[in-house]
Amino acid sequence: MDFTKIFVGGDWRTGRGGLVDSINPADGRVVTRYGTAGVDDVKDAVAAGQRAVADPEWRAMLPHQRARILTRIGDAIEADVDTISVLQTADTGKSRAETRALALSAASTFRYFAAALETMDESLTSPRGRYLTLSLHEPIGVIGAITPWNSPIASDAQKIxxxxxxxxxxxxxxxxWTSLVSLHLAGIIAAQGLPKGLLSVLPGPGRIIGEAIVRHPGVGKILFTGGTATGRRIAAAAAEKLMPVSLELGGKSPTIVLPDADIDQAIAGILFGIFSSSGQSCIAGSRLFVARSLYDAFVPRLVERTKALRVGPGTAPDTQVAPLVSTLHRDTVADFVERALADGATLLCGGGRPEGALYDNGAYYLPTILAGVTNDAAICREEVFGPVLVVMPFDDEADLIAQANDSVYGLAAGIWTQNFPRAYALARQLEVGTVWINTYKQFSISTPFGGWKDSGLGREKGRDGIRAHMQQKSVYVGLDPSPLPWA
Incomplete structure (x- = not known):
């Protein structure tokens, strides 16, 4: 497709923001040039969305008819999974296995919400007088969605x-950094019969295009996944408009290994939780707490397994740790590690770029494990968003809970133990939105997801995910034929 065009209100056209290079992070080469939007494109997109929402073709379309369109979109994404996977690997550097899984996840998301829409009912509430009362839900109107670079097509689908x-x-x-696959998705969606104007895809810098979307008076809600600092600015702007927001923000997730854990199972889960996606995941298990009685035996095995992880380009079928999204981001991750070492951390493995011609021009960084710090160290407080794990011992359950919850973030946590009652009791005490027990980084579109504290507001996924994009309306129908007594 012609990536120099952007998708505005159902039409492909030249954006007012100029062209930008898409760089392959595996080798630093230009994949292609793509178009970006300007502020006037935002205005046009919102106006087109307002017209489309008001049009009876969409407004009066019955839920099962909208569900058919969503199902077709899901099927079309799955049919195009190989192209999407190749494109997203070139755009993000991720492994082909991961980008294929993300595309299939996006397909399942559209089909799930189609099914949820088919079976979604309104409520007949209990009356308190001689009247019939109903609780109904209506569309908000135009929704602005701002998605991150670490899993673009899956995040796009979860919002669209x-x-x-x-x-x-x-x-x-x-x-x-990752606009190509979103533009490609726009073409897939448009071909499945979605009425014109209901979707626009506007690449461009957040400080210009994102800001324009958030502040446009015609936008009724913002969906955002990204950094906490940006989330705060969006929330402040939304407060001025009295506009609802859904914010899925940063994390510094604790992973807990209790004394009775299955060590092999725990190590495999910890490696996947922090080093898959090259650590570029908001739910990455970046703070590891190991029971002190197990610590000396556990950590060397973890380090040995980490050193054996295969680092390489996303196009190589055996790659486990692919390049980071850009050299700029790689350098940011490296700076976190260097500052931690300067502050007294001990480097157990990694801590730099891999050596060899294969890696010279790519944004690679070795899987890294640090020790010798306490939970109040900067490396334990700030989100690195890279393949960096900090391991710390704990002495008892009270110590563990205090450390695990001592964070401004509250997105996710993992627990490894063979004692389910103890795991469940711990899960109830952790101040996070998602807890995994004897697994990690598993997701279901049917299960709500979101964060506590500085990790966000609102929830995505689940049957209530549709209601989150609607306004509730109460309707009273009088059944008493006599006039109101006051009058």
């Missing part, structure tokens, strides 16, 4: 699908 299911229009701003 429920918003469309609820009867809204969507103006999507993908991340600057």
């Amino acid at each position: 699908a429920p918003a469309l299911a609820a009867g809204n229009a969507v103006v999507l701003k993908p991340a600057e």
Whole structure:
């Protein structure tokens, strides 16, 4: 497709923001040039969305009819999974196995919300007088969606699908580093019979295009996944408009290994939880707490297994740790590690770029494990968003809970133990939105997801994911034929 065009209100056209290079992080080469939007494109996209939402073709379309469109979109994504996987690997550097899984996840998201829409009912509430009372839900209108670079097509689907299911229009701003797959997705969606104007895809810098979407008076809600600092600015702007927001923000997730854990199972889960996606995941298990009685035996085995992870380009079938999204981000991750070492951390493995011609021009960074710090160290407080794990011992359950919860973040946590009652009791005490027990980084579109504290507001996924994109309305129908007594 012609990536120099952007998708505005159902039409492909030249954006007002100029062209930008898409760089392959595996080798530093230019993949292609793609178009970006300007502020006037935002205005046009919102206006097109408002017209489309008001059009009876969409507004009066019955839920099962909208569900058919969503199902077709899901099927079309799955049919195109190989192209999407190749494109996203070139765009993000991720392994082909991961980008294929992300595409299939996006397909499942559209089909899930189609099914949820088919079976979604309104409520007949209990009356308190001689009247009939109903609780109904209506579309918000135009929804702005701002998605991150670490899993673009899956994040795009998790915002677009429920918003469309609820009867809204969507103006999507993908991340600057990974816009190609979002533009490709726009073409797939448009070909499945979605009425014109209901979707726009506007690549461009967040400080310009994202800001314009958030502050546009015609946008009724913002869906955002990204950094906490940006989330705060969006929330402040939304407060001025009295506009709802859904914010999925940063994390510094604790992973806990209790004395009775299955060590092999725990190590495999910990490695996947922090080093898959090259650590570029908001739910990455980046703080590891190991029972002190197990610590000396556990940590060397963990380090040995980490050193054996295969680092390489996403196109290599055996790659486990692919390059980071850009050399700029790689250097940021390296700076976190260097500062931690300067502050007294001990390097157990990694801590630099891999050697060899294969890696010279790519944004690679070795899987890294640090020790010798306490939970109040900067490396334990700040989100690195890279393949960096900090391991610390704990002495008892009270110590563990205090350390695990001592964070401004509260997105996710993992527990490894063979004692389910103890694991469940711990899960109830952890101040996070998601807890995995004897597994990690597993997701279901049917299960709500979101964070506590500085990790966000609102929830995505689940049957209630459609309702989150609607406004509730109460209707009273009088059944008493006599006039109201006051009058």
